[in-house]
Amino acid sequence: MAAPAHPPAITTPVADAHDASPDLEPIYVWDLVVRLTHWTIVLSMLVLAFTGIDIARPFLDAPSGTGHFQTGWVRIIHYYAAIAFSLAVGSRILWMFLGPRRSGWRQFLPVSRRRQRELIGTFKFYVMLRPRPPHTVGHNPLAGLTYIAVFGLYLLMILTGFALYSVSAYGSYMKMWSFLLPIFGGAQGARWIHHVVMWLLLGFAVHHFFSALLMARVEKNGGMDSIFSGYKFVPKGSERDDDR
Amino acid sequence: MRGDEFSFRDELAARGISRREFMSYCAGVAALLGLPASAAGEVAAAMETKLKPAVVWLEFQDCAGNTESFLRASKPSAAEVILDLLSVDYHETIMAAAGHQAEQALASSLEAHKGQYVVVVEGSIPTGADGAYCTIGGRSALQIAKEACKDAAAVIAVGTCAAFGGLPAASPNPTTALSVSDAVPGIKTLINLPACPVNAENLTAVLAYFLTYGRWPATDHYSRPLFAYGKTIHDNCERRAHFDGGQYVEHFGDEGHRLGFCLYKVGCKGPVTSQNCPNIRWNEGTNWPIGCGHPCIGCAEPNFWDRMTPFYEHLTGVPGFGAAADIDRIGLYATAAVGTAFTAHALVQLGRKAYDKRKAKVSVATATAAPAKTTSPARAKPAEADKPEADKPAPAAEKGREP
Ligand code: HEM
Ligand code: SF4
Ligand code: SF4
Numbered sequence: 160m161a162a163p164a165h166p167p168a169i170t171t172p173v174a175d176a177h178d179a180s181p182d183l184e185p186i187y188v189w190d191l192v193v194r195l196t197h198w199t200i201v202l203s204m205l206v207l208a209f210t211g212i213d214i215a216r217p218f219l220d221a222p223s224g225t226g227h228f229q230t231g232w233v234r235i236i237h238y239y240a241a242i243a244f245s246l247a248v249g250s251r252i253l254w255m256f257l258g259p260r261r262s263g264w265r266q267f268l269p270v271s272r273r274r275q276r277e278l279i280g281t282f283k284f285y286v287m288l289r290p291r292p293p294h295t296v297g298h299n300p301l302a303g304l305t306y307i308a309v310f311g312l313y314l315l316m317i318l319t320g321f322a323l324y325s326v327s328a329y330g331s332y333m334k335m336w337s338f339l340l341p342i343f344g345g346a347q348g349a350r351w352i353h354h355v356v357m358w359l360l361l362g363f364a365v366h367h368f369f370s371a372l373l374m375a376r377v378e379k380n381g382g383m384d385s386i387f388s389g390y391k392f393v394p395k396g397s398e399r400d401d402d403r
Numbered sequence: 404m405r406g407d408e409f410s411f412r413d414e415l416a417a418r419g420i421s422r423r424e425f426m427s428y429c430a431g432v433a434a435l436l437g438l439p440a441s442a443a444g445e446v447a448a449a450m451e452t453k454l455k456p457a458v459v460w461l462e463f464q465d466c467a468g469n470t471e472s473f474l475r476a477s478k479p480s481a482a483e484v485i486l487d488l489l490s491v492d493y494h495e496t497i498m499a500a501a502g503h504q505a506e507q508a509l510a511s512s513l514e515a516h517k518g519q520y521v522v523v524v525e526g527s528i529p530t531g532a533d534g535a536y537c538t539i540g541g542r543s544a545l546q547i548a549k550e551a552c553k554d555a556a557a558v559i560a561v562g563t564c565a566a567f568g569g570l571p572a573a574s575p576n577p578t579t580a581l582s583v584s585d586a587v588p589g590i591k592t593l594i595n596l597p598a599c600p601v602n603a604e605n606l607t608a609v610l611a612y613f614l615t616y617g618r619w620p621a622t623d624h625y626s627r628p629l630f631a632y633g634k635t636i637h638d639n640c641e642r643r644a645h646f647d648g649g650q651y652v653e654h655f656g657d658e659g660h661r662l663g664f665c666l667y668k669v670g671c672k673g674p675v676t677s678q679n680c681p682n683i684r685w686n687e688g689t690n691w692p693i694g695c696g697h698p699c700i701g702c703a704e705p706n707f708w709d710r711m712t713p714f715y716e717h718l719t720g721v722p723g724f725g726a727a728a729d730i731d732r733i734g735l736y737a738t739a740a741v742g743t744a745f746t747a748h749a750l751v752q753l754g755r756k757a758y759d760k761r762k763a764k765v766s767v768a769t770a771t772a773a774p775a776k777t778t779s780p781a782r783a784k785p786a787e788a789d790k791p792e793a794d795k796p797a798p799a800a801e802k803g804r805e806p
Contacts, residue, residue: 215717216731217649217668229649287751326675327638338624345705346635346675351718358734362741369745377752 183392189385192254193262197386199247200313203240204360210237211357241320248313267303267310274300285370291377299374302367309363312356319343319353411451425450432611435604435683436620436630449615456613457512457520460494461551463544464537464571464580465526469562470496473603492520495539506540513551521610522555524548527564527571528586531579548587557592557619558583561606563707566597566625573708584626592619595626597678599702604683605631625705627677636673636699639681642666660696670715672701 189197210233213219217230255264269275280293281301292299322339326346343349375383385391415425429450430443438446462470474497491497492512493505500508512520526544529536534543552558560583563569571580584593596605609628612620620628637643645651646665653659653668665671676699684691693699701711710719721730 212731217651219649227648227650229647231647285748287748290755323675326635326677329634329638341624341705345710346677347672347701347704347710347718348706350675351710354718355721355730355734358730358737361734362738365738365741366745369742369749373745373749373752 182394184394185390186393187389188261188391189389190259190262191389192250192258194386194389196247196251196254199243200251201364203244203247204364206240207237207244208357208361210234210240211354215354238324241317241324244313245317245320248310248317252310267307269300269304274303278304292374302370305363309360312360312363315356316353316360319349319356322346322349323353429611431604432608435608435679436612442615446611446615450611453614456556456610457516458491458523459509459512459520459551460491460523460525461544461547462495463524463526463528463548463565464578465562465564466570467496467525468600469525470494472600473606503540509551513554517554519556520554521613522551522558523606524552524558524560524565524583525562527568527580527582529571529578529580530586531577536578545586548583552583552587552590555590555592557594557613558587558590559594559596559606559609560584561596561601563597563599563702563704566595566627567705567707569599570708593626594619594622594628596631597625597627597703597705599707602631602678602680602683602685605679631679632677632703634677634679636676636678636680636693639679640665640673640693641681642693655696663696666693666696666698668717669698670700670713670717671698672704672711673699676701676704678703 213233214230214237217233219229219233254262255267265271269278277293278300280289281299283289284292285301318336318339321333321336322343323346325334325336325340328334328336340346340349343352371383371386412422412425416422420428426443426447429447430440433440433442433446436442460470493509495505498505498508526537528534528544528548530545534545537544539547560566564571564580565583568576568580568582568585571578572582582595584590584595594609596609598605605628608630609620620630622628623632625632637646640646642663642665645663646667650662650664651659651668652664652666655669667674671693673693680691680699681693684694698715700714701707704711712719718730721733
């Protein structure tokens with residue numbers, strides 16, 4: 160993330176790195192908060208899924224003898240990663256309302272006519288009814304809609320996780336989350352949701368990775384690097400106000 | 404309330420409970436309730452001198468397992484005798500009266516001790532078909548429960564069926580069975596004692612607490628007394644060190660099983676089940692399931708039958724994929740399928756591109772060579788949805804494919 164923090168700073172090295180034509184100009188789409196929360200979510204979710212699967216069906220080598228704290232550590236790592244995950248998700252959601260335009264909630268909900276049109280176009284591209292997706296700078300609108308669902312699943316993960324944690328949070332403020340338990344049908348109900356939603360999220364993660372790769376290739380806009388650098392490449396003079 | 408017309412101590416003695424046994428029972432209750440040792444005397448004094456509340460025991464859709472639990476055969480324990488001495492005015496399974504006489508006993512007890520009697524409910528309450536699935540003396544369980552609970556000092560729902568619906572309420576719940584709290588909303592003091600069956604020690608401890616202090620013990624979000632349900636099985640389990648250490652029973656009868664390792668991998672629901680079984684155990688503290696090598700099946704939790712089965716699996720399956728379907732396998736396959744779909748998409752795109760390129764080459768051969776990267780005119784029209792890539796001339800074929 161060596162990118163400059165402000166939009167107008169167009170540096171040639173960045174442009175060169177993308178092998179872009181002189182007709183393309185970099186445009187700052189993902190601000191620092193967006194990128195930081197994105198990568199915190201990715202990393203913590205990988206840790207959470209790995210430790211979570213080991214919690215559900217311990218596969219890490221069971222040591223013999225005494226003095227081990229195998230599953231104990233796995234759970235503790237899960238809880239620390241959960242702190243990072245919850246804070247990142249919470250910050251990103253707040254940023255949807257506080258941050259700059261391109262990080263805002265309008266990027267996710269297709270409220271404008273234009274985004275609704277692009278939504279259909281993108282869908283047609285995905286099912287191969289058209290060879291190219293519509294041109295967008297920020298999120299493509301279909302992805303935006305998917306992210307709404309994904310953030311819903313994140314919240315479900317956090318709430319079921321908190322509910323599970325509250326079961327044994329004796330004497331801690333985390334005990335307050337036990338009011339969630341009846342909503343999820345008891346601790347085992349919360350655990351079931353927590354487990355199944357993990358797979359939904361992992362399925363999404365694979366989808367997300369590949370479609371980012373695909374879109375970046377097709378659009379040739381540096382989309383894949385943009386989540387590191389913050390910049391995408393668009394044709395000079397093109398309309399930037401694409402989220403209205 | 405009943406007058407203390409008999410000497411409680413003599414009564415105990417007549418039933419074979421010595422003073423020493425009685426005191427140790429009281430100390431046990433005090434410990435179970437989390438009270439200091441000095442409270443044992445208070446409990447004993449209350450037992451001996453205080454007026455006992457009249458108790459009516461209602462049985463609805465149940466297996467009488469909770470009744471069995473406190474009537475445990477062989478030698479009655481102090482707890483059972485004390486429960487017996489609590490002037491249980493109505494209890495279908497154990498009362499001598501029958502028919503109209505029995506119903507009369509219930510009616511007069513409710514009348515005589517209005518606002519002061521305690522109702523113990525065992526079993527769930529069916530609400531389907533106007534309550535026809537369970538009627539006593541021509542009245543539905545729902546009617547009886549509503550009437551009895553209306554003027555009760557407290558209602559104690561014993562067993563998972565009364566507390567959460569239990570087995571009768573398991574999917575597809577043919578009788579529309581409800582827990583007491585759902586069937587009779589608005590009960591002032593409701594105490595849930597889920598478990599299959601209830602542990603008699605917990606029931607007598609609740610009553611002893613009430614006798615001693617004149618109020619009911621503190622409860623949680625499920626109206627369960629904290630002294631008995633404040634901790635999970637897992638957090639008090641004698642095998643917990645093996646859980647934390649990653650030492651598990653893989654199969655019943657294997658080396659780990661013989662060594663007393665943790666039963667988590669053979670479906671133990673201890674981590675999601677709250678009750679004090681590890682402390683008070685069963686059958687006068689003789690042993691408990693995990694103590695003898697069987698996983699906890701989560702009998703004291705809501706949705707017990709729907710959520711905790713299969714008992715020897717970690718989780719219930721996904722609906723529509725069979726009861727014990729392996730969620731992890733489905734998840735892995737689904738994740739792989741998404742990846743495959745995208746790989747296929749990419750391959751199709753690549754194939755298409757190759758096809759277009761070859762076609763373009765044929766047409767380009769006749770036209771003048773197009774400048775590659777630098778000045779593709781199509782790039783200047785960004786709003787156009789299907790702009791071709793900058794690194795090759797716009798082939799006519801691609802335009803044609805636009806829907
Ligand atoms: C995307 C994020 C997450 C993933 C993929 C994930 C995954 C998992 C999985 C697979 C399990 C095992 C469930 C089972 O026993 O079948 C688990 C358990 C658990 N998770 Fe998460 N989790 C995530 C986020 C969280 C969060 C935010 C919390 C909040 C505190 C949390 C707290 C817990 C707790 C308390 C348990 C139970 C641990 C135990 O029973 O020992 N998780 N998680
Ligand atoms: S046997 Fe069950 S309750 Fe005991 S430590 Fe293992 S999982 Fe927990
Ligand atoms: S150990 Fe589990 S299944 Fe057994 S009685 Fe206790 S709560 Fe019920």
